[in-house]
Amino acid sequence: MSASRRSGATDELGPDEPEPPERDGADLLAALLDGMDAALCAFDAHGVVTHWNREAERILGWSAAEAVGRQGFAGWAVRSADAEEVETRLLSAMHAPGRQVHEFALLTKDGGRVLVRTQSAAVRGPDGKPAGVYCAFSEVHAQIDLERSIALSEALFEDASWGVVLVDADLRPAVVNAHAARALGTGRTSVLGRPLGDLLSQGVEELESALTHVLAEGAPPAPAEIWVSVRTPDGARRRCWRSGFVRLASPLAEEPVPLGVGWLFQDVTEAKQTEQEASLLRFRTNQLHRAARAAAECEDPAEAATVHLDFALAGFADHALIDRLAPGTVADAVAEAAPVRLIRFAATPSGAPGPSRLDTPAGLPVRYGEGHPALQSVERAGSVRVAAGAAAAEKAAAWAQERQWPADTVHALCTVLRSRSRTLGVVTFLRGGGRSAFERFDIAYAEDVAAHIAMALDLAEVTKES
Numbered sequence: 309m310s311a312s313r314r315s316g317a318t319d320e321l322g323p324d325e326p327e328p329p330e331r332d333g334a335d336l337l338a339a340l341l342d343g344m345d346a347a348l349c350a351f352d353a354h355g356v357v358t359h360w361n362r363e364a365e366r367i368l369g370w371s372a373a374e375a376v377g378r379q380g381f382a383g384w385a386v387r388s389a390d391a392e393e394v395e396t397r398l399l400s401a402m403h404a405p406g407r408q409v410h411e412f413a414l415l416t417k418d419g420g421r422v423l424v425r426t427q428s429a430a431v432r433g434p435d436g437k438p439a440g441v442y443c444a445f446s447e448v449h450a451q452i453d454l455e456r457s458i459a460l461s462e463a464l465f466e467d468a469s470w471g472v473v474l475v476d477a478d479l480r481p482a483v484v485n486a487h488a489a490r491a492l493g494t495g496r497t498s499v500l501g502r503p504l505g506d507l508l509s510q511g512v513e514e515l516e517s518a519l520t521h522v523l524a525e526g527a528p529p530a531p532a533e534i535w536v537s538v539r540t541p542d543g544a545r546r547r548c549w550r551s552g553f554v555r556l557a558s559p560l561a562e563e564p565v566p567l568g569v570g571w572l573f574q575d576v577t578e579a580k581q582t583e584q585e586a587s588l589l590r591f592r593t594n595q596l597h598r599a600a601r602a603a604a605e606c607e608d609p610a611e612a613a614t615v616h617l618d619f620a621l622a623g624f625a626d627h628a629l630i631d632r633l634a635p636g637t638v639a640d641a642v643a644e645a646a647p648v649r650l651i652r653f654a655a656t657p658s659g660a661p662g663p664s665r666l667d668t669p670a671g672l673p674v675r676y677g678e679g680h681p682a683l684q685s686v687e688r689a690g691s692v693r694v695a696a697g698a699a700a701a702e703k704a705a706a707w708a709q710e711r712q713w714p715a716d717t718v719h720a721l722c723t724v725l726r727s728r729s730r731t732l733g734v735v736t737f738l739r740g741g742g743r744s745a746f747e748r749f750d751i752a753y754a755e756d757v758a759a760h761i762a763m764a765l766d767l768a769e770v771t772k773e774s
Contacts, residue, residue, distance in 0.1 A: 347424075350431065352440040355380045355399055359442075367424070367447060369417030385414050401428040402438035411448060423448040471549070471575075474556070476568040479504060479519050491547070491575060493540045509544045511536030515551075522553040522569045533576065548580045549573040585749060588623075592753050595619045599760065609768035613761045614654050614664035617735070620757040621656065624750070625737035627714055628664065630654040630725075630761065631682055632733035634673055648686050649673040650733065653765075658714040680711060682734045685722035689731060691751045692722045704741070713738055721746040723758040727766035735761055 341348050341361040347368075350359040360375040368385060378384060380398075382391030394412055401408040407429045413421045426445040433439035464472045464485060471488030473481050481499050489496045492507050505512045514534055521528070531552045537544040551573040558567055599619035603612035617628050634649035652667040652674050676683055681692045696704040696718045708717035719739040725732040735758050739746070746754075 346444045347446060348442065348444050349375070350440060350442040351380070351398065353402070353438060355395055358440065364445070367416075367422065367445075368414060374417075381414065386412070387415065398426070398428055398443060399441055401441045401443075402430045404430070414445075471571075471573045473571045473573075474568055475519055475571055477523065477566055479516055482568060488573070491538070491549075491573075493538050493545070507539060509537045509539050510546075518551070518553060519569050519571065522555050523566055527552070527554050533580070534573075546577070547575055548577045550576045588749075591623065592756075595622060596756060596760070599757075603760070603764065609764045610654075610666060613764035613768070614666065616757060616760045616764065617654065617656070617664045620737075620753075624753065625721075626740045626743065627656045627658060627717070627738040629656075629713075629736040629738075630664075630733065630765075631674055631736070632725075632765065633686070633731065648683050650676060650682060650686070653733065674712060676712060677710070681720060681722045682736055685724045685734045686731060689724050689726065691724070691754060693720070693746050693751070694722075695719045695745050701741075716740040719743060719745045721750060721754055723751070723754045725758050725762040725765060727759075727762040730766075732762050732765050732769075 341359055344361060345363060347364040347366075348359065348361045349357060349364050352358050357375050357378050357380075360370070360372040362372075364375070365371050370385065375385075380391065380395040382388065382395065386394045390412065397408070397410050397412070407427050409425065409427050411423065411425045413423050416422060424445040425448050426443050428441050428443040430438045431440040431442055465483065466486065468485060468487055471491050472483075472485040473488045474483040476482045480501050480503060482501075484492070484496050484499050486496060489499060492499055494507065499507065504515060508515070511534055515536065518528070518532060518534070531550050533548055533550050535546065535548050537546050551571060553572075554570040556567040556570055596619070599616045602619070603615045606612040606615060613630065617630060621628055630653040631650035632653045634651050650673060654664045654666050656664050674682075681694045685692045696707045699707060704718055705715040708715055711717075711720070713720065713736075717738045718741045721737045723735050723737075725735055735754070737746070737754060
């Protein structure tokens with residue numbers, strides 16, 4: 309009577325039930341070989357084929373049943389003229405240390421020829437003596453493609469003149485090349501796994517949005533220009549990076565598995581700044597021409613001066629003031645004369661849009677303290693730039709009010725008004741907190757505007773005297 313129960317609750321065997329056959333180790337080895345992506349075959353010590361997997365069958369067309377048991381490759385897998393050389397090179401691995409790499413042509417079942425690269429090594433028996441050779445081979449063009457891909461990857465990460473960053477699915481750098489590390493102001497290893505917000509103070513949202521889009525939808529059709537501020541020990545550094553993105557997926561999975569995003573970028577800050585300056589110069593030149601045409605239609609030269617001021621403000625400043633020298637002041641001999649006194653001539657409305665307004669004809673001097681930028685501009689017969697710096701809002705407002713400027717002023721540029729070698733006054737341009745400081749590039753434009761205003765004021769004086 310059998311001791312086993314039909315329910316399967318025990319694995320015991322009855323006396324009348326045969327034991328299951330043990331799985332042959334050769335079958336297990338064959339299953340392992342067939343599951344590999346590489347073409348594999350093996351020879352015994354006499355050169356007889358003992359193993360042949362499915363990838364070898366795919367490349368050459370010969371099945372395992374047709375290959376196993378044959379003496380070498382002669383007469384079926386290589387040309388007869390090459391058989392002896394091929395067999396010698398393959399079997400030499402039995403008596404050589406390590407792996408032997410060779411390239412030669414094999415024949416496919418349909419008569420074609422395929423160039424393969426082989427890696428062969430000795431198989432040792434239980435006694436440690438050579439018992440055969442195993443050989444792994446692949447088509448050379450596939451191997452070359454792989455080597456080219458590896459070489460390209462290494463070149464990108466070592467020698468490329470642009471930044472390359474592999475960002476994982478969590479939007480953190482996984483691999484960074486030397487150029488990108490320098491651009492980010494850090495080392496290649498210290499940047500790995502850190503949030504992008506640790507590296508950039510501005511532009512993080514735009515960059516992460518682009519990376520998220522690439523992960524979800526794929527690469528955009530064209531590069532994107534992203535302005536960022538890189539955190540450095542010396543403070544934030546503003547840069548423009550022209551960026552391209554590619555989505556990375558695992559080549560080993562049947563379904564695409566996102567590995568992250570390849571981010572390639574070049575620093576185009578200088579080119580973009582030059583481009584912006586050229587565009588700004590064209591705009592400002594156009595504004596000067598428009599102002600000249602509008603001022604030419606003004607019957608009153610004083611009104612023409614305010615027209616030039618209004619056109620100059622567009623995209624340049626938030627407020628502007630024109631102060632004239634008080635009668636009797638000789639600015640060109642200020643060192644030997646009384647202190648410079650300035651009288652408000654015109655100003656843009658503070659806190660509301662609108663054209664510049666001529667001041668009332670009271671003729672009272674503006675209460676500028678000693679060392680005021682407007683007075684310095686007159687004394688130097690040039691331009692003076694000042695700024696509240698990084699002061700808090702309350703301190704910045706006090707700084708502006710102390711200088712008789714609107715409370716929201718943070719940056720100022722004072723430029724002297726001169727005509728016919730005489731100083732007539734000073735024009736002051738003011739910017740609020742949301743604007744950048746005046747640069748040297750801005751001084752040239754301010755001086756061009758000042759020259760037109762000075763001509764109008766000089767003409768107003770001549771008209772008044774006549």
